[in-house]
Amino acid sequence: MAAHGLRLAMLAGVAAALWAKGSGVTFSHDVAPVLYHHCATCHHAGAVAPFPLITYADAARRADLIAAVTANRYMPPWLPAAPRFAGERRLTDAEIALLARWAAAGAPEGDPAETPPAPHFPEGWSLGAPDLEAEIPSPFQVPAEGPDLYRCFSVRLPHHAQHYVRAIEIRPGDPKVVHHALLFQDVTGTARKRDAGSGYDCFGTPGFLPARGLGGWTPGSGAITMLPGIAETLYAEADLVIQVHYHPTGRPETDRTRLALYYTSEKPRRHLIDVGLTSNRIDIPPGARDFRVTDHFTLPVDVDLLGIIPHAHYIARDMLGYAVLPDGTRRTLIHIPDWNFNWQEQYRYSAPIRLPSGTRVEMEFTYDNSEANPRNPNHPPRRVIYGPASTDEMAGLHLQVAPARESELEELDQAIWGKMMRMLGGGVYRQPEK
Numbered sequence: 001m002a003a004h005g006l007r008l009a010m011l012a013g014v015a016a017a018l019w020a021k022g023s024g025v026t027f028s029h030d031v032a033p034v035l036y037h038h039c040a041t042c043h044h045a046g047a048v049a050p051f052p053l054i055t056y057a058d059a060a061r062r063a064d065l066i067a068a069v070t071a072n073r074y075m076p077p078w079l080p081a082a083p084r085f086a087g088e089r090r091l092t093d094a095e096i097a098l099l100a101r102w103a104a105a106g107a108p109e110g111d112p113a114e115t116p117p118a119p120h121f122p123e124g125w126s127l128g129a130p131d132l133e134a135e136i137p138s139p140f141q142v143p144a145e146g147p148d149l150y151r152c153f154s155v156r157l158p159h160h161a162q163h164y165v166r167a168i169e170i171r172p173g174d175p176k177v178v179h180h181a182l183l184f185q186d187v188t189g190t191a192r193k194r195d196a197g198s199g200y201d202c203f204g205t206p207g208f209l210p211a212r213g214l215g216g217w218t219p220g221s222g223a224i225t226m227l228p229g230i231a232e233t234l235y236a237e238a239d240l241v242i243q244v245h246y247h248p249t250g251r252p253e254t255d256r257t258r259l260a261l262y263y264t265s266e267k268p269r270r271h272l273i274d275v276g277l278t279s280n281r282i283d284i285p286p287g288a289r290d291f292r293v294t295d296h297f298t299l300p301v302d303v304d305l306l307g308i309i310p311h312a313h314y315i316a317r318d319m320l321g322y323a324v325l326p327d328g329t330r331r332t333l334i335h336i337p338d339w340n341f342n343w344q345e346q347y348r349y350s351a352p353i354r355l356p357s358g359t360r361v362e363m364e365f366t367y368d369n370s371e372a373n374p375r376n377p378n379h380p381p382r383r384v385i386y387g388p389a390s391t392d393e394m395a396g397l398h399l400q401v402a403p404a405r406e407s408e409l410e411e412l413d414q415a416i417w418g419k420m421m422r423m424l425g426g427g428v429y430r431q432p433e434k
């Protein structure tokens with residue numbers, strides 16, 4: 001009994017010593033599961049990241065870099081600091097500490113037999129055979145070098161009937177060059193006029209209004225499924241428009257991004273509406289570090305907030321969206337402390353957020369046009385004004401809401417139109433003179 005207790009105590013002592021040195025952590029047992037779960041979607045052969053993180057050799061030679069980029073939360077790329085979103089790419093503090101201990105211990109491999117099976121990335125559509133499959137009309141050539149490209153492609157649909165869409169999946173043709181893709185429907189015919197066969201340049205917005213967003217793709221995201229009863233309506237006269245962000249890889253690449261739509265015959269019981277907070281009072285002097293724009297809207301009816309889409313260009317720094325409830329409580333809807341135009345996403349809440357009638361939703365964006373902003377494209381900084389070009393800035397925060405009672409849809413719609421008209425009437429959409 002005593003000997004047994006002594007042995008246990010010795011074992012515990014050895015374990016503690018190993019733990020303290022960090023050498024208890026191995027690739028096979030501890031690190032591989034973290035990499036496979038949080039990194040491999042982008043870090044596998046043929047995916048967007050510049051190298052795979054699958055084998056021991058892949059990871060070991062970059063152990064210190066892995067520790068560094070996870071400690072400062074540069075990887076995995078995930079911009080919002082708050083609140084909780086579905087599909088969040090964030091490591092826990094414990095996972096970050098584990099990667100740091102592993103690197104500090106000299107990246108030990110451990111027993112290869114303990115390594116979990118490498119993740120598998122299926123080629124086909126994740127929800128099975130779609131009702132409609134489409135692709136950009138012709139393969140798009142991405143040059144080896146040069147700036148990132150933002151290209152819109154008009155995709156004509158074979159049918160002329162209205163459909164309710166219950167799910168959407170977008171798949172890049174060549175995931176090495178596709179940074180993200182956004183899907184819109186265009187009922188104005190603009191995109192089909194501008195697209196002469198190989199797309200058209202469309203930095204920022206696709207160039208038409210109203211551009212009803214239908215979701216998007218970023219590395220690692222799968223199919224987008226609508227909530228039950230809230231299908232999207234695809235209008236009979238609509239063209240689909242895909243905006244693709246290409247990041248040259250150093251070699252010429254060819255992409256043909258595809259998409260799949262899944263229909264439902266069930267008529268939506270509730271409708272999604274876009275509450276757009278925006279401002280064009282943007283005229284930022286060179287060197288200004290905290291130029292701020294705001295907008296707000298008071299909800300006339302109870303709504304469920306399902307998702308949120310922030311939009312700005314390069315020098316936006318801090319993006320804040322919040323709600324002030326009728327009882328005065330303040331609730332953060334999104335906070336991105338260090339915006340990066342390279343990672344534009346459409347965020348979806350893990351559960352809908354009920355906002356009662358009388359809630360005031362607020363947008364507050366801050367721009368840093370100084371030399372200290374590492375993403376400022378201008379050296380030295382120059383005056384930046386409102387506009388759609390990459391050298392201009394924008395401010396947009398789109399709240400995807402569904403009225404709690406479908407009977408109040410019209411009232412919400414009217415209020416949103418009223419807001420837009422007031423902006424137009426106030427000349428707010430006029431660009432400052434260059």
Ligand code: HEC
Pocket residue numbers: 034035038039040041042043048049050053062065066069070075076077089091219220
């Ligand atoms: C959503 C896609 C995505 C995920 C998930 C992701 N990465 Fe990356 N990673 C990239 C891209 C793209 C780059 C290259 C461009 C860049 O540095 O931003 C990169 C670059 C890196 C680099 C090189 C950084 C440098 O300074 O050269 C390291 C190291 C890295 N990733 C580690 C990780 C680790 C570890 C994880 C998981 C904990 C991870 N990444 C998850 C997309 C991703």
